[in-house]
Amino acid sequence: MAGKRVSHTVGALVVGLALLASGCSASSSGTSRSGGSSSAIQLPKSVRARGAIDVGAFFNYPPYTMVIGGRLEGIEPELVRAVADKLGVEVRFHSMSFEAMIPSVVNRRSDLLIGMFADTAARRKQVGFVDLMHSSMRALVLKGNPKHVDPSAPCGRTVSESAGSYQEAVVKKIAARCVKEGKPALKMLTFPDPGTSFLAVINGRTQFTLQDPALARYTADKGKELEVLDAPVREGGRQVQGWIFAKDNTGLRTAFIKAIHELIKEGKWQKIMDRSGIGDEALNPPTDSTRPVKGR
Secondary structure, three states: OOOOOOOOOHHHHHHHHHHHHOOOOOOOEEEEOOOOOOOOOOOOHHHHHHOEEEEEEOOOEOOOEEEEOOEEEOHHHHHHHHHHHHHOOEEEEEEOOHHHHHHHHHOOOOOEEEEEEEOOHHHHOOEEEEEEEEEOEEEEEEOOOOOOOOOOOOOOOEEEEEOOOHHHHHHHHHHHHHHHOOOOOOEEEEEOOHHHHHHHHHOOOOOEEEEOHHHHHHHHHHOOOEEEOOOOEOOOOOEEEEEEEEOOOHHHHHHHHHHHHHHHHHOHHHHHHHHOOOHHHEEEEEEEOOOOOOOO
C-alpha cells in the first residue's frame, strides 16, 4: 500500500471516511504528473491532446483509495499512476459519490473509474471493463462474533451495505432465497459508503456487512471493534473486478492493457500487487471485458 500507515481505531477510521464522503476532506481532486515515458502506445487523440486522464474515484475506500496528507493514495492510485507514467500523461483524480460514478464515465466526464468494480452482466450493458483481479467476499462482524454470525446461514439476520454496490445485489439474491425457502427474512440497511456500513455493525444496527477481502482485512486491522470471518461468502462466487471505461472507448482500454502488460514484464505491476496484499488475486494478464487484447 502506498503512503504512510495511519494508526487509529476502526471507529475513528470510519468516522473519518464518512467525513470524506460528505465533502469535508481538504482535497477532493488531485493531479499527478507522469515521468514522461517514451512508450509508443497509442492513446485516443483527445487524451493525448490534453495530456491527462480524468479518473473518477470514491476517495474513502481503503486500502484501495484513501486521502493521506491531502493526496489520494492506496493500491489503485499507485497502479493508475504507474500506467500514466508508462503512457506519458498526467492523472487527475476526481472525488465523487458512488452513485454518480458510472453516469460520469457514460457521459464522458471521466475517462475511467477506479474502485475495483465487480464486472457484472448488468454493468456491461452500460460500460466496458479492464479486469484486474478476482475476489470473493467476506463477512465483517463485531470482534469475537458475539452475534454468532454464520455466512452460510444468513437468513434472519440484518446486514448493512453500500447503496448500488455489488454486495447489495448479492444480499438481495440471498434475501430472495431466504423467502423462497421459507426461512426468516434477511433484512438489509443501505448506506452511502462502506464506512457508514461498518459503523452500523459497530453500533449494533446490523450484525454484519459483506466486503471485499482486502477492505475487510484493512478495516479489521486498523481497530479493535471488528473482525473478518474466514469463510468466504459463496453466493456471489469469485467475482472478477476491475476499472470501468466508457463502453465504446476501446482505444483507451487497449492502451491501458498494453501499458499494464509492459509493467508486468518489468515486474512493477506484480510488485505493487504483492506489496498491497492482493498479489494472489491478480489477473496477469488483465483482460478486456469485451475482447482480449494481446500485449505488445
